[in-house]
Amino acid sequence: MVTLMVMSTDAVPGDLLKKLDADEFATRSKAQDDLIKWAKTAKAGDIKELKQVYEKAESPELKLRLLDVLDNSTFMAKPGTRGFVGITMEPKFGGVGILMVQPNTPAQKVDLRIGDIITEVDGRDMTGKKGNVEEATEFFSGYVKGKNAGEKLELKIKRDDKILEKTLKLGDYDAFNRQFLNQQPQLQLQNGKQWQVQPKIRLQMKVAPLGVKPNPKVPPRNAEELRKAVERHQKQAQEKRDALKKRKEELRLKIDELKLKQQK
Numbered sequence: 231m232v233t234l235m236v237m238s239t240d241a242v243p244g245d246l247l248k249k250l251d252a253d254e255f256a257t258r259s260k261a262q263d264d265l266i267k268w269a270k271t272a273k274a275g276d277i278k279e280l281k282q283v284y285e286k287a288e289s290p291e292l293k294l295r296l297l298d299v300l301d302n303s304t305f306m307a308k309p310g311t312r313g314f315v316g317i318t319m320e321p322k323f324g325g326v327g328i329l330m331v332q333p334n335t336p337a338q339k340v341d342l343r344i345g346d347i348i349t350e351v352d353g354r355d356m357t358g359k360k361g362n363v364e365e366a367t368e369f370f371s372g373y374v375k376g377k378n379a380g381e382k383l384e385l386k387i388k389r390d391d392k393i394l395e396k397t398l399k400l401g402d403y404d405a406f407n408r409q410f411l412n413q414q415p416q417l418q419l420q421n422g423k424q425w426q427v428q429p430k431i432r433l434q435m436k437v438a439p440l441g442v443k444p445n446p447k448v449p450p451r452n453a454e455e456l457r458k459a460v461e462r463h464q465k466q467a468q469e470k471r472d473a474l475k476k477r478k479e480e481l482r483l484k485i486d487e488l489k490l491k492q493q494k
Contacts, residue, residue, distance in 0.1 A: 242280050243268055250295055262295045269299055311379040313400030317342060319371065321364040321467065324357040325349045325388065329463070335406065340396045343389065350386035363474060379403070 246268070249261035269277065277300070284296040316335020320327030326348040331337050349357050351373060359365040377383070379402035387394040 242276060242283060247283065251289060251292055258291075258295065262299065265296075265299045307378040308380045308402065309378060311405075312403040313374055313377040313379045313381055314403040314406065315342075315374055315383070315398065316401065316406075319367045321367050322347055323360045323363055324366060325359075326356065326367050326370045336398050336401045340398045342387065342396065342398075345389070347388040348385055349388050349393075350384075352384050363471065374400070379405075 243265070246261045246265050249257050250265070252258050252261070269280070272280075280296065281300060284293060284300060287293045287296060314336070316332040316337035317328050318330035318332075320329040328337075328342055328344055328346045328348070331342055331344060348370065349355070351370060354369075354373070356366040356369060359369060374383070377400055379400050381400050383398045383400065385396045385398055387396055
């Protein structure tokens with residue numbers, strides 16, 4: 231039997247694998263539930279070994295139960311896919327601000343919220359990334375794009391004065407987009423551009439003029455309002471970048487001036 235093959239290792243619980251092939255239905259079902267609990271905290275190498283057990287199993291029911299454990303309770307990468315989180319990022323010094331959380335995405339499933347700041351991913355501290363306001367978001371974006379769907383990210387989140395830890399399973403970027411586009415009607419605006427709005431979805435937005443406290447509980451009411459809100463945010467972000475660039479130039483000139491004085 232396949233279950234005997236794993237009895238010599240401590241990685242996969244051999245007793246549970248034996249019970250998966252038991253005569254009693256209740257015993258098999260309980261063993262499957264217990265394996266799912268085990269898989270939630272198992273190491274990547276342990277899950278890899280469980281997958282090998284699945285591949286060599288001959289019983290159709292055993293394969294089905296093992297597949298259920300692998301598909302629904304573990305972070306197995308899907309080769310050839312692109313992972314995604316499901317947020318719109320807001321540039322922050324030393325972190326990734328969350329401007330929007332898309333519905334039915336990995337971000338929503340682990341309760342990421344508007345206003346959260348991602349300060350660490352897989353042990354990589356981003357609080358020191360302050361070379362420019364977009365350094366952390368560029369790093370995080372590139373890091374996620376290098377991952378496959380199904381892989382996990384260990385995140386540290388700053389929410390108000392609290393630091394939270396989240397384990398997020400990356401979704402399939404292409405599959406989500408296909409599903410998203412298939413569900414949406416297209417609205418033709420006066421300027422000829424097309425905007426897509428998913429029906430019965432409340433978009434979580436955080437857009438407000440500078441100096442005005444945003445109210446994330448009030449989403450845009452229609453496509454035109456959403457477009458204007460996005461344009462306002464982009465304009466504000468550009469103004470911030472321009473102001474920072476101007477400030478850096480002023481500081482550089484002052485430093486040059488001080489150097490000249492010291493040389494004299």
